[in-house]
Amino acid sequence: MATASIASPPTASTxxxxxxxxxxxxxLGGFVDGILLHQVLQWHHLLSLVPGEALRDIRAQILADGAFHVGMYAIAAVGLWMLWRRRGGFSGTGADRRVAAGAAFGFALWQAADTVLFHWLLGIHRIRVDVPNPLLWDIGWVVMFGVPPLLLGLWLRAHADRGGPGNGRVAAALSAIALLAAPIAALPPGGDAPVLVLFREGIGAPGAFxxxxxxxxxxxxxxxxxxxxAIVPGDRSPYRLIGHGALLVGGSPAVAGCLAWSRI
Incomplete structure (x- = not known):
């Protein structure tokens, strides 16, 4: 018995x-930003330049970075749902190149939106906040990570009709990358680094110790x-601290991924 294809034959209305x-x-542009700049390089937090004593507290900075990752998860989920709903167009002429072009355009759009909105208009952070001329770093980042995907997207879209019928492989690969980005963002750094633990406000040093x-x-x-x-765990799991007033334990999923990467 023949099996049905995952992608319906395209029509004019597909x-x-x-x-x-x-x-x-x-x-994905947001994930690269968060993983590379917030965690690995630690050039800025989401709210690095926001004034106010409360927001200067490290707990607020880490929680904001974590909330940023959660927001990227939500946007990625919407994109996956949209791809699935429109899977009938996977077999259209040049569909694979158009999907790849769309992903490249979206990646470039994040770089532009982040730079213009968050860096220049709102001023909540810059690519690097600890340098004499942050504007040069902003421009350099856009040139390196925004312009190449934009040019790639334009080329793919211009040559889409030469690609022949699609088979959905580009959409599948793009979906796999998006699904992998979330757990990668939550991975703790390798090695035997101390585990950072953030306790609830008010517990104080005596309660935390x-x-x-x-x-x-x-x-x-x-x-x-x-x-x-920052603690060196013994034989017991540091996650037991959740029952002793800890809000986040470095290395746990989502928002604590940022905590695990924070330098002492």
Whole structure:
């Protein structure tokens, strides 16, 4: 018995899947930003330049970075849903190149939106906040990560009709990359680095140190409040601290991915 294809034959009214690719590309641009700049290089936090004592606190910065990743997850989920809803267009002429072009355009759009809106209009952070001339770093980042995908997208779209019928492989690959980006963003750094633990506000240093002692761990660093600690775990899992007043334990999913990468 013949099996049905995942993609219905395209018709004149079949919507293009490229729109979903735009959204996925936009989300992937955000993931690269968060993973590379917030976590690996640590050139800025999402709210690095926002004034106010409350937002200067490290817990607010880490939570904002985590919320940013959650937002990217949500946008990626919308893009995946749009691709699935428009899977009937996967077999159209040049569909694979149009999907790839959409992803490239979306990636470039994130770089432009981040730079213009967040860096220049709102001023909540820059590519690097610790340099004498942050504008040069902003422009350099756009040139390196925004212009090449834009040019690639223009070339793919201009040559889409030469690509022949699509087979959905580009959409599948793009979906796989988006699905992998979320767990990669939550991975802790390798090696035997101390585990950062963020406790609830008000627990104070005595409560936080007592919680660490309760799981036979050792404190190697503490911020002035005593509520953000770097610990070396003992035989017990550091995640037990969740039951002792900890809000986040470095290495746990989503928002704690940013915590795990933060330097002491």
């Amino acid at each position: 919507p293009s899947p490229a729109a979903g690719a735009w959204v996925l590309g936009f989300a 007592a919680a660490v002692a309760a799981i036979d761990a050792r404190v190697v660093w503490a911020d002035p409040s005593g509520e953000l600690l």
